[in-house]
Amino acid sequence: DAGVIQSPRHEVTEMGQEVTLRCKPISGHNSLFWYRQTMMRGLELLIYFNNNVPIDDSGMPEDRFSAKMPNASFSTLKIQPSEPRDSAVYFCASSLGAGGGELFFGEGSRLTVL
Amino acid sequence: RKEVEQDPGPFNVPEGATVAFNCTYSNSASQSFFWYRQDCRKEPKLLMSVYSSGNEDGRFTAQLNRASQYISLLIRDSKLSDSATYLCVVNPDSNYQLIWGAGTKLIIKP
Numbered sequence: 152d153a154g155v156i157q158s159p160r161h162e163v164t165e166m167g168q169e170v171t172l173r174c175k176p177i178s179g180h181n182s183l184f185w186y187r188q189t190m191m192r193g194l195e196l197l198i199y200f201n202n203n204v205p206i207d208d209s210g211m212p213e214d215r216f217s218a219k220m221p222n223a224s225f226s227t228l229k230i231q232p233s234e235p236r237d238s239a240v241y242f243c244a245s246s247l248g249a250g251g252g253e254l255f256f257g258e259g260s261r262l263t264v265l
Numbered sequence: 266r267k268e269v270e271q272d273p274g275p276f277n278v279p280e281g282a283t284v285a286f287n288c289t290y291s292n293s294a295s296q297s298f299f300w301y302r303q304d305c306r307k308e309p310k311l312l313m314s315v316y317s318s319g320n321e322d323g324r325f326t327a328q329l330n331r332a333s334q335y336i337s338l339l340i341r342d343s344k345l346s347d348s349a350t351y352l353c354v355v356n357p358d359s360n361y362q363l364i365w366g367a368g369t370k371l372i373i374k375p
Binding site for chain 2: 182184193194196199201206207242249251252253254256257258259
């Protein structure tokens with residue numbers, strides 16, 4: 152069975168460039184999460200969607216970050232313009248329902264901003 | 266005080282030994298608890314949920330101590346493949362908001 156699929160796996164870009172990360176959740180899962188992981192801050196929730204609707208975007212660092220979920224099988228996280236401090240691993244995760252703790256993570260997108 | 270605290274380690278343990286580590290949480294009303302495992306440069310994966318009565322899955326045992334506000338993970342007969350970072354996760358309100366610990370790194374040595 153296909154798990155959560157993220158692309159690209161690795162992205163190296165220069166400061167000021169636009170970055171778009173993509174995610175395909177597990178079919179049938181109605182909750183989707185975008186997390187960021189760094190050594191300093193660990194895993195941080197950026198945004199949570201339920202049934203394609205953004206429920207909580209309080210973790211989005213600033214206006215440079217935006218996320219969309221146009222349908223149940225696709226989500227994007229965009230950073231524009233990117234900065235070196237955005238360098239991190241970005242994980243997308245999905246789950247069946249919102250109240251449990253069983254999240255299925257994608258393999259992550261490792262972003263390096265020079 | 267952090268909401269969820271873990272000893273970062275690393276715990277260096279010989280193969281075959283038993284190892285245990287704890288995770289403390291600050292919100293006494295927290296509802297559910299989990300252990301995730303994250304291999305180096307990989308994604309986190311659910312290892313096990315932690316029930317009030319404690320639960321066991323093969324070599325792994327998870328315990329909850331509500332009075333002292335900690336959960337524990339015990340690994341018996343450790344294998345080289347157990348080397349990973351173990352993340353403690355607390356769900357305070359049984360909704361989407363999970364509180365993640367920073368993780369405990371475990372290294373099993375031959």
